[in-house]
Amino acid sequence: MTVTDTLRGEVALRNLSKSYSLNGQVLQVLRHLDLDIRGGESLAIVGPSGCGKTTLLRLLAGLEAPDGGQVLIDGQAVTGVGTERAVIFQEPRLLPWLTVLDNVSFGLDLRGLSRDEARGRAMRYIRLVGLGGFETAFPRQLSGGMAQRVGIARALAIQPEILLLDEPFGALDAMTKLTMQEELTRIWQEEGVTMVLVTHDLEEAIFLADRVLVMSRDRAEPPRLISNDLPRPRDRSHRDFVDMRRQLMAQFGLH
Amino acid sequence: MSIETLDTPRPRKGTASRPSVLPLLRSRLGWLASRYGLVAGFLILWQLSGPLGWVSPAVFPPLDKIFAALWQGLSSGALVDDIGISLQRAGIAFAAAVGLGIPLGLLMGQLPPVERALDPILQLFRQTSALALYPVFILLLGLGEASKVFVIFWATLFPILLATIGGVQEVDRKLIEMARSYGAGHLAIFRRVVLPASVPAIFVGLRLSATTALLLLIAAEMIGANKGLGFQVMNAQYNFQIPLMFAAIFLLAFLGLAANALLVALQRRLCRWSVADR
Numbered sequence: 001m002t003v004t005d006t007l008r009g010e011v012a013l014r015n016l017s018k019s020y021s022l023n024g025q026v027l028q029v030l031r032h033l034d035l036d037i038r039g040g041e042s043l044a045i046v047g048p049s050g051c052g053k054t055t056l057l058r059l060l061a062g063l064e065a066p067d068g069g070q071v072l073i074d075g076q077a078v079t080g081v082g083t084e085r086a087v088i089f090q091e092p093r094l095l096p097w098l099t100v101l102d103n104v105s106f107g108l109d110l111r112g113l114s115r116d117e118a119r120g121r122a123m124r125y126i127r128l129v130g131l132g133g134f135e136t137a138f139p140r141q142l143s144g145g146m147a148q149r150v151g152i153a154r155a156l157a158i159q160p161e162i163l164l165l166d167e168p169f170g171a172l173d174a175m176t177k178l179t180m181q182e183e184l185t186r187i188w189q190e191e192g193v194t195m196v197l198v199t200h201d202l203e204e205a206i207f208l209a210d211r212v213l214v215m216s217r218d219r220a221e222p223p224r225l226i227s228n229d230l231p232r233p234r235d236r237s238h239r240d241f242v243d244m245r246r247q248l249m250a251q252f253g254l255h
Numbered sequence: 256m257s258i259e260t261l262d263t264p265r266p267r268k269g270t271a272s273r274p275s276v277l278p279l280l281r282s283r284l285g286w287l288a289s290r291y292g293l294v295a296g297f298l299i300l301w302q303l304s305g306p307l308g309w310v311s312p313a314v315f316p317p318l319d320k321i322f323a324a325l326w327q328g329l330s331s332g333a334l335v336d337d338i339g340i341s342l343q344r345a346g347i348a349f350a351a352a353v354g355l356g357i358p359l360g361l362l363m364g365q366l367p368p369v370e371r372a373l374d375p376i377l378q379l380f381r382q383t384s385a386l387a388l389y390p391v392f393i394l395l396l397g398l399g400e401a402s403k404v405f406v407i408f409w410a411t412l413f414p415i416l417l418a419t420i421g422g423v424q425e426v427d428r429k430l431i432e433m434a435r436s437y438g439a440g441h442l443a444i445f446r447r448v449v450l451p452a453s454v455p456a457i458f459v460g461l462r463l464s465a466t467t468a469l470l471l472l473i474a475a476e477m478i479g480a481n482k483g484l485g486f487q488v489m490n491a492q493y494n495f496q497i498p499l500m501f502a503a504i505f506l507l508a509f510l511g512l513a514a515n516a517l518l519v520a521l522q523r524r525l526c527r528w529s530v531a532d533r
C-alpha cells in the first residue's frame with residue numbers, strides 16, 4: 001500500500017466537510033477542514049462538547065462518509081473502514097463471551113490469520129499492555145482500566161499504521177489514567193504508529209501530543225493548531241509543561 | 256510531607272487457615288435446609304394430614320399409596336407407555352417450534368422490514384389462545400396425533416420466536432460498530448457478535464417454550480386422547496384411582512423440572528461468560 005517507509009501512517013484532510021440533519025435543520029459540524037498529520041506523529045484534538053471531535057475521528061476511521069472533501073491515508077482516499085487504522089473507543093467494547101486472549105485476537109481472526117499465529121501475536125500485545133497472566137479471564141472479571149487495556153491491545157494487535165482514540169481514558173479514575181497515559185506514550189514510541197487522540201483533558205493532550213488541534217464551539221471559527229515541543233519523557237510539574245497548559249487554557253478563555 | 260507505613264498483623268504459624276470440616280458441613284446442611292426445607296415440610300404435612308383427619312384420604316391419599324401406585328404403573332409398563340407418548344408429542348412439537356422459531360427470530364431481528372411486516376400478524380396469533388384454536392386444528396388435522404402436536408407446536412413457537420427477536424434487537428450497537436471498525440462484514444458481524452450476544456435471551460425463550468409445551472401437552476391430552484400422562488390424570492380421576500392420578504401428576508411435575516434443569520445446565524455450559532443468571 002505504501003511506497004516508502006516515511007509515508008506510513010500519513011493522514012491528510014482535504015477540504016473536509018460534514019453536516020448532520022437534526023430535527024429538519026442542517027447542522028454543519030465540520031467545514032472545509034484542511035490538515036496534514038505526519039506519519040508517526042501524535043496529534044491531540046481538544047474542544048468543547050459537541051464541537052465535532054468524535055465526528056472527525058469517525059470520518060478518519062471510515063465509519064462515516066464526509067459530505068465534501070476527503071481523507072487521504074498515505075495518499076489514498078478513504079472510502080470505508082480499513083485495517084491500517086484501528087479505533088479505540090471511550091468504552092472498551094469487549095465481547096463479553098470471549099476471553100481476553102480471544103478478544104485481542106478478534107481483528108486477527110477476521111483477517112484470516114491462522115489460530116496459532118493470531119494467538120501468538122495476541123499474547124505479545126497482552127504482555128505489552130501489562131496483562132500477562134490474564135489471557136483466560138473474561139471481561140466481567142477485569143477492572144475498568146484492565147478492560148480498556150485489553151481494548152488497546154486488540155487495536156495494536158492488528159498492527160495499524162494509525163491509532164484513533166476517542167477519549168480512551170475518560171471513564172478511568174485519575175490514578176489509572178496517569179498510568180495509562182505513560183503506557184500509551186511508551187507503546188506509541190515502541191510501535192511507531194500515528195496517533196490521533198480526542199480528549200477533554202488538556203493535561204493529557206500536552207502529555208501525549210506533538211501537536212494539539214483546538215476546535216471551538218463556534219463552528220464558523222476555524223480550528224487552531226498548537227505545536228508542543230516539550231522534550232520527552234514529559235514532566236507534568238515542569239515549568240514549561242505548566243506554561244503550555246496555561247497557554248492552552250487561554251485558548252478557551254480559561255485561566 | 257511525611258510518609259508512614261501501616262503495620263499489618265501477620266498470621267501466626269500453626270493456626271494456619273485450614274478450614275475445619277464441621278462448619279463446612281454445617282453450612283452445607285443450612286443451605287439444604289433453606290433451599291428444600293419448605294418442600295420437605297409440605298410433603299410431611301401431606302403424609303400426616305390424612306391420618307390426622309384433616310383431609311379425606313380418599314381425595315388426598317398418603318404419599319406411600321401414591322408411590323405404590325407410581326411404582327406399580329412403572330413396573331407394569333403402563334405409565335412408561337404414557338410417558339413415552341407424552342414425551343414424543345411434546346418433544347416433536349418443541350423441536351419443531353425451536354427449529355422454526357430460532358432461525359425465523361434471527362432473521363426477523365436482523366431485518367427490520369421483515370419484522371415490521373410480520374409483527375402484527377404474529378401479535379394477533381399470539382394473543383389468540385392456542386386452546387381456543389384447538390377445535391380448529393382438530394377440524395383441519397383430525398383427532399389424531401397431528402392436531403395434538405400442532406396445537407403444542409403453535410403455543411410453543413411464540414415464546415422462543417419473540418425471545419429470539421428481542422435478543423437480536425437488543426444486541427449492543429456499540430459492539431457491532433466495533434466489529435465493523437475491524438472490517439467485519441454482515442456475515443461476520445452476525446456470526447461473531449449478534450449470534451453469541453443473543454444466546455442468553457434465546458435460552459430464556461427456550462425455557463418458557465419448554466414450560467408452555469408441557470402445559471399444552473396436558474391440555475391436549477385431557478381433551479382428546481386415550482394415552483399419555485394428561486389422559487392418565489383424567490382417566491384415573493374418572494375411575495376414582497386417586498393414587499394413580501397423583502402419580503401421573505407427579506410425573507408431569509418431574510418432567511417439567513427435568514426439562515428446565517436440562518436447559519439450565521446447557522445454558523451454564525454455553526454462557527459461562529455471563530454471570531450465572533437464572
Ligand SMILES: Nc1ncnc2c1ncn2[C@@H]1O[C@H](COP(=O)(O)OP(=O)(O)OP(=O)(O)O)[C@@H](O)[C@H]1O
Nearest residue numbers: 020021022027029048049050051052053054055056
Ligand atoms: N448521528 C448524528 N445525527 C445527528 N447529529 C449528530 C450525529 N452525531 C453527532 N451529531 C451532532 O454533531 C455535533 C458534534 O458531535 P460530536 O459527537 O462530534 O461532538 P464531540 O466533539 O465528540 O462532543 P463530546 O466532547 O461531547 O464527545 C453535535 O452537535 C451532535 O449533536
Ligand SMILES: [Mg+2]
Nearest residue numbers: 053054055166
Ligand atoms: Mg465525542
